[in-house]
Amino acid sequence: MKSRKGNSPSILKKLKKFVLKTLLWFFGITIAWVLFYKFINPPITYLMVERGFERKFDGKPWKIEKSWVEYKDLSLNLKKAAIAGEDARFLSHHGFDFVAMEKAYEKNQKGKKIRGGSTISQQTAKNVFLWPGRSYIRKGFEAYFTFLIELFWGKQRILEVYLNVIEMGDGVYGAESACQNYFHHSAHSLTKGEAALLIAVLPNPLKWSPAKPTAYIYHRQYLILRNIRNLERLGILKDRL
Numbered sequence: 001m002k003s004r005k006g007n008s009p010s011i012l013k014k015l016k017k018f019v020l021k022t023l024l025w026f027f028g029i030t031i032a033w034v035l036f037y038k039f040i041n042p043p044i045t046y047l048m049v050e051r052g053f054e055r056k057f058d059g060k061p062w063k064i065e066k067s068w069v070e071y072k073d074l075s076l077n078l079k080k081a082a083i084a085g086e087d088a089r090f091l092s093h094h095g096f097d098f099v100a101m102e103k104a105y106e107k108n109q110k111g112k113k114i115r116g117g118s119t120i121s122q123q124t125a126k127n128v129f130l131w132p133g134r135s136y137i138r139k140g141f142e143a144y145f146t147f148l149i150e151l152f153w154g155k156q157r158i159l160e161v162y163l164n165v166i167e168m169g170d171g172v173y174g175a176e177s178a179c180q181n182y183f184h185h186s187a188h189s190l191t192k193g194e195a196a197l198l199i200a201v202l203p204n205p206l207k208w209s210p211a212k213p214t215a216y217i218y219h220r221q222y223l224i225l226r227n228i229r230n231l232e233r234l235g236i237l238k239d240r241l
């Protein structure tokens with residue numbers, strides 16, 4: 001009995017040491033990963049690979065079309081459309097829009113179909129560092145990586161990465177590949193209408209296409225353009241992009 005009691009503190013001590021080491025490695029690796037992507041563009045994401053295999057299983061050829069465009073070369077119209085259509089408080093929040101989350105929760109409780117309250121920062125963290133899914137574990141990691149990119153990257157880098165990795169069609173990722181596919185020109189020269197169309201299909205880019213907009217997509221385009229005007233009138237987008 002004495003031997004067992006004597007061993008218990010030793011086992012507990014080893015367990016604490018193991019947990020501490022694991023946490024230190026986790027924080028060290030993930031922070032280094034985030035810092036690395038502050039300067040180096042993410043080469044591929046989990047979703048790109050997953051979609052590629054889905055195409056193969058469907059008997060289609062492997063397809064991952066992407067072409068990185070630096071922040072300064074992205075159309076200002078596209079930056080404004082992304083904020084107006086996806087995250088109106090992007091420039092003022094710190095990764096989480098609690099107002100949008102509360103509204104999303106209230107509408108969900110009423111049974112209304114909505115996209116949710118995820119910010120551009122959260123979507124970027126999810127797309128770059130995580131796997132698709134809706135589990136509480138993945139949500140926890142999403143919040144953690146959102147905090148890190150807000151802390152280390154800044155708004156311009158977050159928006160740059162977001163617009164370069166987001167899914168915009170079947171095997172099409174990022175604004176440049178989408179523009180070449182749908183409008184046959186660079187993301188640098190997007191018009192306001194084209195930019196709003198690109199963002200309008202983001203709820204489901206595998207179902208909708210900017211090249212063949214439905215009445216619903218045209219309506220979303222109109223709402224995005226109207227929101228851009230409102231944000232400009234309030235001075236929210238002025239001299240900040």
